[in-house]
Amino acid sequence: GQSLEQPSEVTAVEGAIVQINCTYQTSGFYGLSWYQQHDGGAPTFLSYNALDGLEETGRFSSFLSRSDSYGYLLLQELQMKDSASYFCAVREGGNTPLVFGKGTRLSVIA
Amino acid sequence: EADIYQTPRYLVIGTGKKITLECSQTMGHDKMYWYQQDPGMELHLIHYSYGVNSTEKGDLSSESTVSRIRTEHFPLTLESARPSHTSQYLCASTTLGGPGELFFGEGSRLTVL
Numbered sequence: 001g002q003s004l005e006q007p008s009e010v011t012a013v014e015g016a017i018v019q020i021n022c023t024y025q026t027s028g029f030y031g032l033s034w035y036q037q038h039d040g041g042a043p044t045f046l047s048y049n050a051l052d053g054l055e056e057t058g059r060f061s062s063f064l065s066r067s068d069s070y071g072y073l074l075l076q077e078l079q080m081k082d083s084a085s086y087f088c089a090v091r092e093g094g095n096t097p098l099v100f101g102k103g104t105r106l107s108v109i110a
Numbered sequence: 111e112a113d114i115y116q117t118p119r120y121l122v123i124g125t126g127k128k129i130t131l132e133c134s135q136t137m138g139h140d141k142m143y144w145y146q147q148d149p150g151m152e153l154h155l156i157h158y159s160y161g162v163n164s165t166e167k168g169d170l171s172s173e174s175t176v177s178r179i180r181t182e183h184f185p186l187t188l189e190s191a192r193p194s195h196t197s198q199y200l201c202a203s204t205t206l207g208g209p210g211e212l213f214f215g216e217g218s219r220l221t222v223l
Contacts, residue, residue, distance in 0.1 A: 033211070035212070039149075039150075041216070042200060042214035042215060042216050042217055043153070043200070043214050044214070045211040045213075048211065085150065087152075095160070097143060097155050097158050097168065098155075098212065100152055100153045101152070102151070102152040103150075103151075103152055105150065
């Protein structure tokens with residue numbers, strides 16, 4: 001079977017750095033993606049890692065270690081607007097649907 | 111900005127009614143998906159399509175059906191709605207190949223009384 005594990009909730013202070021981890025067990029692996037979803041909104045794409053290492057996009061970075069079946073999303077200089085749910089997702093095959101984790105609810109506090 | 115549209119955004123109906131949730135995208139994407147999501151919960155894949163006349167069921171057992179007669183249009187139909195169908199339904203699309211960034215519609219929030 002397939003499973004993705006990520007913490008259900010994380011709280012961090014405005015201006016700080018937070019890391020959201022994701023471990024996965026899937027039959028195949030074609031890449032790890034991250035999506036952000038604000039309450040009442042639609043998920044929006046943040047990043048994608050197919051190879052090991054760090055991908056940086058502004059305040060957000062995503063890391064992947066395929067040997068450890070592990071990745072994380074790093075959010076720097078946290079802002080109140082970053083309060084949202086964050087989902088990791090894995091593509092098991094080249095043309096198969098994404099499998100989503102259960103999501104991590106990030107609360108940014110002043 | 112994603113060009114994928116869902117209607118209706120909100121719908122309240124009685125048990126036993128037939129409903130169709132519409133999803134259209136203007137990006138020419140081949141792959142389209144329907145997800146079901148309760149507030150604050152995970153996304154469950156219920157149907158997907160890789161092109162015209164291609165439809166597959168997802169992981170979540172669903173009493174809904176879909177059709178893909180045109181590339182841009184992927185409607186979801188519930189023949190007989192029940193209170194257990196109360197949820198948010200999200201449509202998404204992407205291109206074949208590549209990293210597969212999903213573009214989501216704003217969702218249709220369905221309440222069945």
